[in-house]
Amino acid sequence: MSAINPRFDLLGIGNAIVDVLAPVEDSFISHHDMQKGGMALIDTETADRLYAAMPPGTESSGGSAGNTCAVAAMLGARVAYIGRVADDQLGQVFRHDIQAVGVHFPTKPLVGGAPTARCLIMVTPDGQRTMNTYLGACVTLGPDEIDADVVAASAVTYMEGYLFDPPAAQRAFLHAAELAHAAGRRVALSLSDAFCVHRHRAAFRALVRDHVDILFANETEITALYETNSWEEAAALAGSEVEIAVLTRGAEGSTIIAGAERVAVAPVATQVVDTTGAGDAYAAGFLAGFARQLPLAECGTLASRAAALVISQYGGRPPAAQLQAMARG
Amino acid sequence: MSAINPRFDLLGIGNAIVDVLAPVEDSFISHHDMQKGGMALIDTETADRLYAAMPPGTESSGGSAGNTCAVAAMLGARVAYIGRVADDQLGQVFRHDIQAVGVHFPTKPLVGGAPTARCLIMVTPDGQRTMNTYLGACVTLGPDEIDADVVAASAVTYMEGYLFDPPAAQRAFLHAAELAHAAGRRVALSLSDAFCVHRHRAAFRALVRDHVDILFANETEITALYETNSWEEAAALAGSEVEIAVLTRGAEGSTIIAGAERVAVAPVATQVVDTTGAGDAYAAGFLAGFARQLPLAECGTLASRAAALVISQYGGRPPAAQLQAMARG
Numbered sequence: 001m002s003a004i005n006p007r008f009d010l011l012g013i014g015n016a017i018v019d020v021l022a023p024v025e026d027s028f029i030s031h032h033d034m035q036k037g038g039m040a041l042i043d044t045e046t047a048d049r050l051y052a053a054m055p056p057g058t059e060s061s062g063g064s065a066g067n068t069c070a071v072a073a074m075l076g077a078r079v080a081y082i083g084r085v086a087d088d089q090l091g092q093v094f095r096h097d098i099q100a101v102g103v104h105f106p107t108k109p110l111v112g113g114a115p116t117a118r119c120l121i122m123v124t125p126d127g128q129r130t131m132n133t134y135l136g137a138c139v140t141l142g143p144d145e146i147d148a149d150v151v152a153a154s155a156v157t158y159m160e161g162y163l164f165d166p167p168a169a170q171r172a173f174l175h176a177a178e179l180a181h182a183a184g185r186r187v188a189l190s191l192s193d194a195f196c197v198h199r200h201r202a203a204f205r206a207l208v209r210d211h212v213d214i215l216f217a218n219e220t221e222i223t224a225l226y227e228t229n230s231w232e233e234a235a236a237l238a239g240s241e242v243e244i245a246v247l248t249r250g251a252e253g254s255t256i257i258a259g260a261e262r263v264a265v266a267p268v269a270t271q272v273v274d275t276t277g278a279g280d281a282y283a284a285g286f287l288a289g290f291a292r293q294l295p296l297a298e299c300g301t302l303a304s305r306a307a308a309l310v311i312s313q314y315g316g317r318p319p320a321a322q323l324q325a326m327a328r329g
Numbered sequence: 330m331s332a333i334n335p336r337f338d339l340l341g342i343g344n345a346i347v348d349v350l351a352p353v354e355d356s357f358i359s360h361h362d363m364q365k366g367g368m369a370l371i372d373t374e375t376a377d378r379l380y381a382a383m384p385p386g387t388e389s390s391g392g393s394a395g396n397t398c399a400v401a402a403m404l405g406a407r408v409a410y411i412g413r414v415a416d417d418q419l420g421q422v423f424r425h426d427i428q429a430v431g432v433h434f435p436t437k438p439l440v441g442g443a444p445t446a447r448c449l450i451m452v453t454p455d456g457q458r459t460m461n462t463y464l465g466a467c468v469t470l471g472p473d474e475i476d477a478d479v480v481a482a483s484a485v486t487y488m489e490g491y492l493f494d495p496p497a498a499q500r501a502f503l504h505a506a507e508l509a510h511a512a513g514r515r516v517a518l519s520l521s522d523a524f525c526v527h528r529h530r531a532a533f534r535a536l537v538r539d540h541v542d543i544l545f546a547n548e549t550e551i552t553a554l555y556e557t558n559s560w561e562e563a564a565a566l567a568g569s570e571v572e573i574a575v576l577t578r579g580a581e582g583s584t585i586i587a588g589a590e591r592v593a594v595a596p597v598a599t600q601v602v603d604t605t606g607a608g609d610a611y612a613a614g615f616l617a618g619f620a621r622q623l624p625l626a627e628c629g630t631l632a633s634r635a636a637a638l639v640i641s642q643y644g645g646r647p648p649a650a651q652l653q654a655m656a657r658g
Binding site: 023025051052054055056057058059060061070088089090093096097098100101115314315317319320321 | 352354380381383384385386387388389390399417418419422425426427429430444643644646648649650
């Protein structure tokens with residue numbers, strides 16, 4: 001690892017998205033042929049049609065890596081973010097919200113192209129969220145947006161798997177990974193979503209093997225990656241390929257594998273209101289702990305507590321005061 | 330009153346605003362010299378400066394009469410709304426949200442002018458909300474936007490006092506009141522805010538005396554209107570000037586005065602999370618009950634229950650399912 005002290009604990013790279021959240025009944029999900037709990041990519045026309053059918057929503061900044069960066073910053077980490085919004089009102093909202101929690105956000109907005117991405121999120125009465133993403137300006141994020149100085153100045157460059165959906169972002173991802181390693185830094189990846197893993201399995205397999213130091217995945221994602229029904233088998237494979245595999249298992253807690261070390265982390269019980277951002281907050285807690293050089297078990301505990309806080313309220317980014325209290329406690 | 334059955338139970342006319350809500354500490358309010366609990370008008374420059382200083386927010390459709398219309402529609406009333414947004418993303422959000430609950434919204438957006446209005450709302454730990462409004466496109470709402478057919482087709486035309494801040498809207502207000510009365514319909518007014526009453530007292534006094542059939546006001550508003558410290562004195566004056574005076578008194582409940590009839594309505598106890606939209610929801614409940622020709626006491630009870638629901642959650646418009654259950658129950 002690099003001899004120069006990093007300026008940032010964490011650099012997140014992801015699709016910069018504004019969430020539109022609305023409560024719906026289960027019948028809305030089935031009527032619109034959605035995969036409950038998943039993320040689907042939609043075009044402009046579908047986005048317009050679906051939005052017209054949706055109940056009133058609330059808008060808030062989202063994006064998987066964006067949420068992770070915001071939560072990690074509120075937990076005290078020094079954070080930067082790279083992602084592409086448009087030069088429009090929703091882009092201003094995204095920029096405001098991530099900068100307001102102290103995240104460095106150097107990416108220039110897209111001018112004269114597609115609008116800022118939005119994710120139409122339906123929250124069913126069981127607290128599950130079903131997402132429909134219109135990528136908009138995100139499809140223009142490419143290697144040119146990867147600020148080499150920021151990558152070199154970040155202890156960990158963290159990327160969301162969703163970044164593999166827009167093709168230019170795949171190249172940006174690999175470019176960032178190479179820059180990070182050339183500077184002696186770590187590369188982290190979240191697999192994001194089982195459907196996303198199915199879409200990009202071969203690329204993800206190569207990526208994990210060749211470029212990833214810290215891997216985040218839940219049970220369906222890690223078994224999808226290694227095409228097995230056995231979580232144990234998938235976990236062993238992940239542990240053999242990356243420095244640290246951080247594997248969540250929902251209500252069963254999580255397991256962290258680092259070489260021969262294996263740490264079981266207990267789940268934190270809470271009332272589920274909305275699962276939006278649960279995995280993002282988990283990664284944020286882990287990486288904020290990792291930045292403070294906490295033992296892996298404590299990184300896992302902070303991760304579980306951050307995730308529990310996020311799912312106990314509506315939306316993917318809880319108020320700063322609650323996270324600050326958690327970081328102190 | 331008119332012999333022709335109205336198409337709408339309620340037409341709301343107001344400043345069409347998107348709310349930006351964020352939790353802040355009390356020190357934020359004092360540091361930025363705000364009047365806690367009040368509404369201040371701000372220009373573009375102040376809006377930009379204050380937004381830059383604000384924590385991350387959530388965006389949702391607001392506006393006093395807009396909230397009243399949305400809540401009344403979710404309670405089952407047939408509702409129309411007139412207000413001016415711009416042809417921009419926040420304008421689309423406003424339009425979507427009010428149409429999604431079934432409100433008829435005929436007003437054309439402003440093209441090539443100021444952006445859609447926004448209200449920066451700081452919510453302190455005690456649940457109080459302090460508002461800073463940038464009026465944007467709202468200042469272009471004038472008599473031309475008042476659709477005479479919609480006014481004539483509405484049993485009650487309801488206007489927010491805030492409408493007196495943009496000068497053209499005052500003229501729109503009087504024009505709408507004249508049209509409503511010419512069609513044999515009722516005119517309702519909410520005084521909105523004590524500071525607003527101070528700004529426009531003379532105009533409000535004349536308006537109440539000459540044009541208003543149903544008046545909504547809280548304790549500070551009604552005493553400000555009649556320049557007295559005695560609520561009893563103010564209530565008696567209001568009762569002598571309008572057909573129905575609906576007077577809220579916070580934790581003490583509310584009083585409805587209709588000629589010689591005086592109805593006391595008990596408050597509904599709840600945990601206060603955020604007072605945004607409390608008065609708007611109260612008016613919505615009352616008017617939704619009034620549309621169903623319920624006795625005044627029942628209109629007041631529905632009003633109190635709607636207000637309690639709104640203050641027990643974050644934001645000015647609760648989910649439809651909760652209001653629909655209330656309307657049935």
